[in-house]
Amino acid sequence: MKHLLRRISFYLVALWASVTINFIIPRLAPGDPAGALMARFQGRMSPQATAALELQFGISHDPLWVQYFQYLANLLHGDLGTSFTYIPTPVSTVLAQEIPWTLALIGMSVIISFVLGTLIGVLIAWRRGSFLDSILPPFLTFFSAIPYFWLALIMLYILAYTMGWFPPNGGYDTGVSVGPTLDFLGSALYHGILPALTIVLASIAGWMLGMRNSMITTLTEDYVLLAQAKGLSEFRVMLSYAARNAILPNVTGFALSLGFVVGGSLLTEVVFSYPGIGFALLQAAQNSDYPLLQGIFLLIALGVLGANFVADLVYVVLDPRVR
């Protein structure tokens, strides 16, 4: 319980830090890039929107601490400012539209990749020196050293353009109306396979190698030997004796690599023109859409912090020593 409380307070501090970093960056940026942009949009926005933007970029004349609390108050009301790209849509509306896509695609792919990678890691460690054990690690390492977006480009070129097996872009067939119909779900699933495959392929090596190495070390422990001596089934020794203990470092690894995987996956979305946060990110980066950029950063930070917290909870369940 004490451990859990300490973790919760740490995440609160981390949350505060990411919110504050988001506040500080525009105010520390040299050369007032935001001011220049504001001038460009003068007259195209309502005075309220302009005032809100001024506050967000620190062009306001209030003292810094007043700005800080205004910023926090706005955040608490879910007000992330107005997007330049999708003027005059608020950033929160843009994000709300995109987030289900990203959550479904990246969330599913990361979970599939972690579960599959861990299982393969368990298996190749158990059958040490087998054909799979000598083939898979170098092969998948090569894939993990590839930039996500490049792997996506290659897959897109071969499987979508040349072979024509998968649709080349988008999240669903434009002929299908968005809604909870079977047609739409099928179309969305079909469009999601290739991006998901890319993310899984690019990220699976890390989980697999981590699990393999930790499994190999665990397999030499006495309790594994004892379990085998007792005549327990191979399956049971492998999963509930060795893998059960070997998975602990992999769970920590999952939490720490999450930010990296999500960042890479966003670029995968860009390549596939998949609706979602990644595509909004590209738009924001190319149009210097600072409010949208910051909103996306905050959202991802929140998501990664949340996922880390869940991983911590899982760790507590798995490892009785920290309870």
Place this chain on the structure above:
Amino acid sequence: MSLFSSSPDQEGEAALSALSEKQMAPSIEQAQSEQQPAPQRAVLTDGWRALWRILKLNRKATAGICIVLLFVLFALFGPPLFVHTDPSELTNDILLPPSASHWLGTTQIGQDVFSQLIAGTRVSILWGFTTGLVVTALSVCVGLIAGYMGGIVDDILSLLINIFLVLPGFPLAIVLAAYLPSKGPLTVAVVITITSWAYQARVLRAQTLSMRRRDFVEAARSNGESVWRIIFFEIFPNEIAIVAAGFVGTAIYVILTAASLEFLGLGDVTVIDWGTMFYWAQNNDALLLGAWWWYVAPGLCIAVLGMGLALINFGIDEVANPRLRTETRLSKRIERALGGPARKAQ
């Protein structure tokens, strides 16, 4: 850091500490005998020599070193040898597939992809390795100071490390890069440095923590050596192996992240390197035009270099953690090589 190196498998950390443990043996002896400047330098070269011996004997590491050396040679001597025309020069050879006159084809405005690749390799490798070094230096400073000082300094630095560990580095890098007014390799390097030092710092802090009560550190302390001297001349040489492994992992991460940021158009798109080649290929719809050669070349370079660096790290891991090794004959040779200097010290 790339995935496999960023997953903090505690095994790897433990293994690496075992590696530095082996190098510790002579250093304790020396610290206990007499305080002279000479033995300290010997510790440092000893650490390097042990590392080098290890890497020579491990097949994976040897392959990795060969790949990386090849790239470094290309970066150094490639441009004067192979690039005879300005790589951004426009010609009328538009979107030609690879041929004898254009080994890797041409771009949509008639630039030779091979010349661009060679010129880009120099920029990408130079900036990638330099940034990797700066990141490593920063994490060494933070990690060692936090681990050695303890107390409130450690509390504050650890909190900082942990916060930067959970903050998503790549999205933060994008926001930073977008706000910085000058776009260029230096901006990208600074942004990556800020967002990626934490993991390595955490590993080094843990290692330093286990070292600060060792005899040779106590001896140095009672000799009245200054704090920074103890940290950087007594403790640091014993962590060379971990630092080197960290640098290798960081270099992969830096090169991948730089390419990603430039792909998004957040770098200086007039500088030719691997990332901007992607940017131009993507912006000119190279895919739709079927010009696969345009983006295959830089991507393969990154993948092969990353693979080379990863192999070096696997080698270090395998040597440090004997249980990961499969080749029994090889491991005996390594043990002999490692056992050599330790016996001599006794």
